[in-house]
Amino acid sequence: MKYVDEFRNGALARRLAAAIVREADKSRMYHIMEFCGGHTHAIFRYGVQDLMPGNVRFVHGPGCPVCVLPIGRIDNAIELAERHSATVCSYGDMMRVPASERRSLLKAKAAGADIRMVYSITDALKIAREHSDREVVFFAIGFETTTPPTAVAILQAKAEGLRNFSVFCNHVLTPAAIQHILQSPEVRALGTVAIDGFLGPSHVSSVIGSRPYEYFAEEFQRPVVIAGFEPLDVMQATLMLIRQLNEGRHEVENEYVRVVTHEGNLKAQALVAEVFELRPSFEWRGLGDVPYSALRIKDAFSEFDAEKRFQVTTRRVRDAKSCECPSILRGAKKPTDCKLFGTVCTPESPIGSCMVSSEGACAAYWSYGRFRQDAGVSGVRTHKEAAE
Amino acid sequence: MCLALPAEIVSLDREKDTAIVSLGGIKKEISIALLEELAVGDFVLVHVGFALHKVSPEEADRTLAMIKESGEDPLEEFAA
Numbered sequence A: 001m002k003y004v005d006e007f008r009n010g011a012l013a014r015r016l017a018a019a020i021v022r023e024a025d026k027s028r029m030y031h032i033m034e035f036c037g038g039h040t041h042a043i044f045r046y047g048v049q050d051l052m053p054g055n056v057r058f059v060h061g062p063g064c065p066v067c068v069l070p071i072g073r074i075d076n077a078i079e080l081a082e083r084h085s086a087t088v089c090s091y092g093d094m095m096r097v098p099a100s101e102r103r104s105l106l107k108a109k110a111a112g113a114d115i116r117m118v119y120s121i122t123d124a125l126k127i128a129r130e131h132s133d134r135e136v137v138f139f140a141i142g143f144e145t146t147t148p149p150t151a152v153a154i155l156q157a158k159a160e161g162l163r164n165f166s167v168f169c170n171h172v173l174t175p176a177a178i179q180h181i182l183q184s185p186e187v188r189a190l191g192t193v194a195i196d197g198f199l200g201p202s203h204v205s206s207v208i209g210s211r212p213y214e215y216f217a218e219e220f221q222r223p224v225v226i227a228g229f230e231p232l233d234v235m236q237a238t239l240m241l242i243r244q245l246n247e248g249r250h251e252v253e254n255e256y257v258r259v260v261t262h263e264g265n266l267k268a269q270a271l272v273a274e275v276f277e278l279r280p281s282f283e284w285r286g287l288g289d290v291p292y293s294a295l296r297i298k299d300a301f302s303e304f305d306a307e308k309r310f311q312v313t314t315r316r317v318r319d320a321k322s323c324e325c326p327s328i329l330r331g332a333k334k335p336t337d338c339k340l341f342g343t344v345c346t347p348e349s350p351i352g353s354c355m356v357s358s359e360g361a362c363a364a365y366w367s368y369g370r371f372r373q374d375a376g377v378s379g380v381r382t383h384k385e386a387a388e
Numbered sequence B: 001m002c003l004a005l006p007a008e009i010v011s012l013d014r015e016k017d018t019a020i021v022s023l024g025g026i027k028k029e030i031s032i033a034l035l036e037e038l039a040v041g042d043f044v045l046v047h048v049g050f051a052l053h054k055v056s057p058e059e060a061d062r063t064l065a066m067i068k069e070s071g072e073d074p075l076e077e078f079a080a
Helices: A011-024 A037-045 A071-082 A107-109 A121-130 A148-160 A176-182 A203-208 A212-219 A231-246 A266-275 A299-304 A327-328 A363-371 A381-385 B057-068
Strands: A032-037 A056-063 A087-089 A115-119 A134-143 A165-171 A195-201 A225-226 A252-254 A276-284 A287-298 B007-011 B018-023 B026-031 B041-048 B050-055
Touching: A011 A071, A011 A212, A011 A231, A011 B057, A032 A037, A032 A176, A032 A231, A037 A056, A037 A327, A056 A176, A071 A087, A071 A107, A071 A134, A071 A165, A087 A121, A107 A115, A107 A148, A115 A121, A121 A134, A121 A148, A134 A148, A148 A231, A148 A299, A165 A266, A165 A287, A176 A203, A176 A231, A176 A287, A203 A212, A203 A225, A203 A266, A203 B050, A212 A225, A212 A252, A212 A266, A231 A276, A231 B057, A266 A276, A266 B050, A287 A299, A327 A363, A363 B057, A381 B050, B007 B026, B026 B041, B026 B050
Parallel strands: A032 A056, A032 A195, A087 A115, A087 A134, A134 A165, A195 A225, A225 A252
Antiparallel strands: A276 A287, B007 B018, B007 B041, B018 B026, B041 B050
């Protein structure tokens, strides 16, 4: 497929791996946090970590919207279907995420609730048009990529005068979360989580552009390189981060220039600004309350706001006690550090969200890296070493 | 969730703000409400049924060229 296959070329990957081995300073470590689950999966699926020298390590961040949604909000969605008899539409990733009492959207659906998996919010609009006798609620989750489509749908519902459509809004913001990680005591004071630089989100950045990262590259003195999701993108961006760190620079650079511009998609940004406003605070699984990190629907569109329409109140629900998802999402622990990993928690019967979401770090370890001796010390050889 | 794929625009309907795209040969209707100035033959990044951004062919070539410049293939000498 065009713009996909070229960025998976094995010969080019070997060249990049050799360049990284050559340029990485052997006397230091490079801890690179990839924020997006898409990067985590590219790293595992294509064995990118195995191509790195032992002193270049990837730390997995909280960049999976399914993983960071707190349990209480999933309970709310189930309640909308069960107590208010609404038709709840959701993206597929959410269906199996554990809610309270080991329930999930899928189990509630099996028990008779009208919960439907949709590919696009336009499908939810269609269901609302076809079933004017039912309340149709779209369970909106996601970072800056899914937010503009939600804005378009709300504007469309208003223009059409749809009276039975609303959105349960859980849209969250990437820059706020990255900033929160860098400000967390674990990272800043205790130094338990070393992060030297960031692989910046690719698709999120296609909407918001590269500009929003400039503040914290400057403030926290960490380089950010925006990278596409293909293996060559990840490797090229890693090389660019190594070069910046070697030179003592901390700038925002863009590897994914074929899609990401400095200012992003201005039309999408304007639509989002028209429909949404910042929430003063929002709970993230693993990160706790993060100020100004999520969006809510503006009063002008309150008739489409499921939280107001059904007077949703969110309870705080504790995660399963032994589940290490919160630490894994902050990059403080690896999936294999969790005693539930691969024993009681597997993709078939997940305990934590990092295992259920296709973009979660635990799911990546399970699918592609479970048998690998973790490269804590080294344990991996480059192709060059292998050839010798 | 964040799966998005580059797809080629096959036809456009500005009235409805939709387009038909070809994804490796599979045709699909998507929304183009988030983008302006699109033409048949353009590649767009498609996510949850919406085109998020145009894909620049020039920049894609430039990135590949940059990657190729990064060094020699260490296995090339063994391939001969």
